[in-house]
Amino acid sequence: MSLLSIVVKNLWRRPMRTVLTLAGIAIGISAVIALTTLAWGFEATWVNIYKARGADLVVTRITSRDPLPAPFPATAVADMARLKGVRGAAGVLSDLMSIEDAPTMLVAGWQPNTFIWDHLTLKQGRWLKDDLEKTVLLGEIAAELLHKSAGDRVQIDTEDFLVGGVFSSHALAENGAVLLPLGRLQVLTGRVGMVSFVNLSLDADATPDAIAALRRTIEGGPGRFKVFDANEIGQANIAVQAGKAMSLATSLIAVAIGAVGVMNTVLMSVFERVHEIGILLALGWRRSRIIRMIMLESLLLSLAGGVLGAAVGAAVLQVLQRLPMVHGRLEMSVGVAPLGVALLVSLVLGVLGGVYPAWRGAHMQPTAALRYE
C-alpha cells in the first residue's frame, strides 16, 4: 500500500463527484488548447504563406493596421527589384470577397512570371497566361468549397470568370485562396496600378547586416513602407495579436474557473473526512503527510482532467477544421506547445485547488476532528 493508493481510493469514494470535476477541468483545458491552437494557428497561417512562397521579406504600407493593408503604386515593385541584395520582387493585391454562395474568401492577384508561383503544384487545368485574362486558379480547398473544377465558371463579385485550374500549396491558407492575374484583380477592385504587398526574395548569400541595411533603405524611403520577415508579419498583424490576447485572457478565465472547481471538490472532500484526518493525526501522521495526501488528490484530479481535456481539445480542433468557415483558412495542428501549456495549466490548477484544503486539513486539532460527526 502506498500514499498514492490511499489517494486513489479517496477520489473514488465519491465517483460521480470526481467524474464531474474531471469533466469540468477537461472542458477548461480543452478550451485552453482550442483557443491557443486557434490563436497561434492564425499567426502560423500568415507566416506559412510567405515561407511557402520563399519570400524572405514582405513590404507593405501599414497605415490603419488593418489585416489587409492599404494599397500603393505597383511601381514600387520594380524599384525594390533593383535594390542591392534583392533576387526577385513580386507584387500582390489581396482582398476578401464573396464568391457565389460561399462565405468570404481570400482573393489575391499575383504578379505573373514571378517567384511566388514556383511553390504551387497544378492539380487540374493550366496556369494563367495573361495578366488581364478573366481566368482564376482555385486552391484545392477553395475548389472543394465552391464545388468547381477546371473548366467551370465562377462568379466573383458581379463578374464571371473561367476556372483555369486547381492548385495545391504547402501553405494551408493558400489552398483556400482564389488567384487572379494581378492586372485583372486591379480592374475588378478599382485599384488599377496598385498592389498591397511586395514579396522579396533575397540573394542566397545575403548577410544579416545586408538584410538590415536593405530594410533600412526601404523603410527610410518616401513610401512609408514597413518591412517584415515571415515571422514578423504575424506579430505585426493586429488581428493576430488581438486573437492571441483574447486566447490568453479566455484561457486565464478558464484556469480560474477550473481552479475554483478543483478547490471546491477537494475542500468538500476534506470536510467530509475531518473525522478520518483526525484518525490519521492520532495515529501519528505528520501534518506534512496530510498535506501531501490532499495535494496529491488535487494534482491527480487536475492532471487526469488535463489529459482528458487535451484529448477533447484535439478532437474539437478536428471538428472545427472541417467547418466550411474554417476549412482551408487556418493552420490548426495541435503542436507540442499547446499540449505543454495544457499540462502546465493542469498542474497549476492542481496546486491552486489543493493549497487551501491541504492547509485546512493539516491544521485540524486531533481531538476536535475525532469528535466530528
Place this chain on the structure above:
Amino acid sequence: MKSADIQGLPRYAMTVPDALVELRGVERVFDKGAVAALRGVSLTVAAREFVSVMGPSGSGKSTLLHLIGALDTPSAGTVFVQGEDLRAKTDLAAFRARTIGFVFQAFHLLPTLTALENVQVPMFEMPWSRRERRQRAVDLLESVGLGDRLHHVPPTLSGGERQRVAIARSLANGPPLLLADEPTGNLDSEGATLVIDLLCAIHRERGMTVIVVTHDPIVAAAAERTFRMRDGRIVEDPVVAC
C-alpha cells in the same frame, strides 16, 4: 493501600519505580474556563502496568487519555511520558507514531481501506519498506485471529472484528504504551470478552503498558490497578485488582 487525599495525589506515587506515565497537577479547561474537564490530576503508571480508569460519563476519563496520548495539551500542569515533558516535544506526531497505540470505542478505522491496509496506516511514519509493512500487518492480524479477514473493508466486519483490527493497528509500530478508550463500549458480551482477553495477552506477552478508560467493571477487573474519577478528579487511590 491508603486512600488518596482530596487533591488526588496518591501517597505511594514516589515509591512506584520506572514510571512510564506521570501527571503532575494536570488541569484542562474548555470554553474559556467554563468547563473544567480535569482539575489538578496527578498520577503515575509504571512501565508494563495494566491500569484502568473508571468513572461516570463526564468525569474526564477520555480527556485524561487524550492528554497522555498527546492528542491534546493541558491548560496547566505537566504530562510526562517516558520521563519527557510532552510540552517540550517539537514533533508530537512522531511521538504518537512510535510511543502510543490507540484503541477507540468507535474503532475509528478508515472505511475505504481493507483490514490489512488499515493496520499499515501508522507504519507510514516508520522507515520500513512496503513489503515489510505488509508482512508486519499480516502477522498482527493473524495474531488477533483475523488472518482470514485481511482484505475485508470495515463495513463488512463485525464490531468485534473491527475492534480487533483496531487493536492490531495500535500495535503496528511496536509502541510501549497502549491507550484504550472504552474499547468494549460498542461490543456485545462475546466481542467484549475477546477484546479484554486480547488486551490482557498484549500486556502479558508483549510487556506493554496498558491504560484502559472504561465504565465497565468487568473490563476494570482485568486491570492490575484502577483509578476512579469524578468531576475531573481522581477520587480514590487505585484499587489493586488482586
